Amino acid sequence: MNKQIIPKVILHEHVEGSITPFMAKKLADKNHLPFPDSLCYQIGDYNEIEYKNGRYNYDESDFVSFIQTYDTVSNFVKNPDDYYLITYDFLSRNAKQGLIYCELFLSPYHICATENQGKVVWDQARFQQTLNQMDKAIIDVQKEHNITVRYHVIGVRHLGAEVVYDTLHFIENNPHPFITGFNIAGNEKAGHFDDFEKAHQLAEKLNLKKSYHAGEIDSAESIIQALKHGANRIGHGIAAIEDDSLIKQLIDNEITLEIALTSNRILVNNLHGDIHNHPIRQLYDKGVRITLNTDDAGIFGTDIEKEYQLAEQAFHFSRLELFDITLCGIDAAFVESNEKTRLLNEVLSCFNNNDKRSLQQAINTNQYHPAIIARFKKYQDLLLQHVNG
Numbered sequence: 001m002n003k004q005i006i007p008k009v010i011l012h013e014h015v016e017g018s019i020t021p022f023m024a025k026k027l028a029d030k031n032h033l034p035f036p037d038s039l040c041y042q043i044g045d046y047n048e049i050e051y052k053n054g055r056y057n058y059d060e061s062d063f064v065s066f067i068q069t070y071d072t073v074s075n076f077v078k079n080p081d082d083y084y085l086i087t088y089d090f091l092s093r094n095a096k097q098g099l100i101y102c103e104l105f106l107s108p109y110h111i112c113a114t115e116n117q118g119k120v121v122w123d124q125a126r127f128q129q130t131l132n133q134m135d136k137a138i139i140d141v142q143k144e145h146n147i148t149v150r151y152h153v154i155g156v157r158h159l160g161a162e163v164v165y166d167t168l169h170f171i172e173n174n175p176h177p178f179i180t181g182f183n184i185a186g187n188e189k190a191g192h193f194d195d196f197e198k199a200h201q202l203a204e205k206l207n208l209k210k211s212y213h214a215g216e217i218d219s220a221e222s223i224i225q226a227l228k229h230g231a232n233r234i235g236h237g238i239a240a241i242e243d244d245s246l247i248k249q250l251i252d253n254e255i256t257l258e259i260a261l262t263s264n265r266i267l268v269n270n271l272h273g274d275i276h277n278h279p280i281r282q283l284y285d286k287g288v289r290i291t292l293n294t295d296d297a298g299i300f301g302t303d304i305e306k307e308y309q310l311a312e313q314a315f316h317f318s319r320l321e322l323f324d325i326t327l328c329g330i331d332a333a334f335v336e337s338n339e340k341t342r343l344l345n346e347v348l349s350c351f352n353n354n355d356k357r358s359l360q361q362a363i364n365t366n367q368y369h370p371a372i373i374a375r376f377k378k379y380q381d382l383l384l385q386h387v388n389g
């Protein structure tokens, strides 16, 4: 990899949310579905440099208009081979920007469940065909780019505890080696983490690591509850900034937050549409492990390069700090330890002499939180082993 590019990690992207306007048009045409003119801005009406793959036309201050766009776009996905197109498009574009590791979230309920007389019916064949198509897309992207991908199964909380449990139970009968994570997503205000006790336990039995959406639109208490039920990571988690004892818990237990700046600006009312109100810098400076994520890249018109640039430009994250963010992502990845070690070494091999000097200076000046300094020292030790090994 080009040494000037910082290798990047995404721990949080919903596969259906990754559909860009151009891809949506392609799917609508392929599946002979009408494509409403009002869905996207017309060429010339938006900044084509900022939005390289088209721009959806929803009101960023109106949650309902966002959800309608999301639903319209999701409905263009009809067949398992549509998932090949989506997965290939998202991963190949981001891999060109330095993405080396990605966790994609998929919802079996949306992929293969139908309701028949009030009973949910799961279509095993359809699920397997869909995953085969996604696997094939990954293999094809890997022919050109060095990228590793794992999947999370999503339990949609507003569909109720029974459906969330049934989703995992379906995975128990349809396991896949790339499914390494269990995720609770959907409307954070629907239900309580206690309601999903059976699912928390089944995830453990299936050896799936847990990352739960919490503290995005709900309070710090939601994060506390997610942790109580064994969450290894937190999706968003920005409400942690309200609670110093929770911040200490996050640091002590090395819990990583999956921050998604553009998504949070649009969906989190407390930020009032202004990215500068985001607590990412305070969370990092207080020693919390954070990562940068795209969440619903296509719908939000973002990609991993934009998210790293936003962190750099709006919050002055230095190159060394961005390396740290990538390395925190690898450390928190739901992937086998040998692969983790390989990825870690790949990132460290991108440290140039200037980066090594910045690392040494950061350790010497001691201006960072002790948790960050501890990480920096670990990187330095590993870099020295590299030289000697």
Ligand SMILES: [Zn+2]
Pocket: 012, 014, 185, 213, 235, 295
């Ligand atoms: Zn999400």
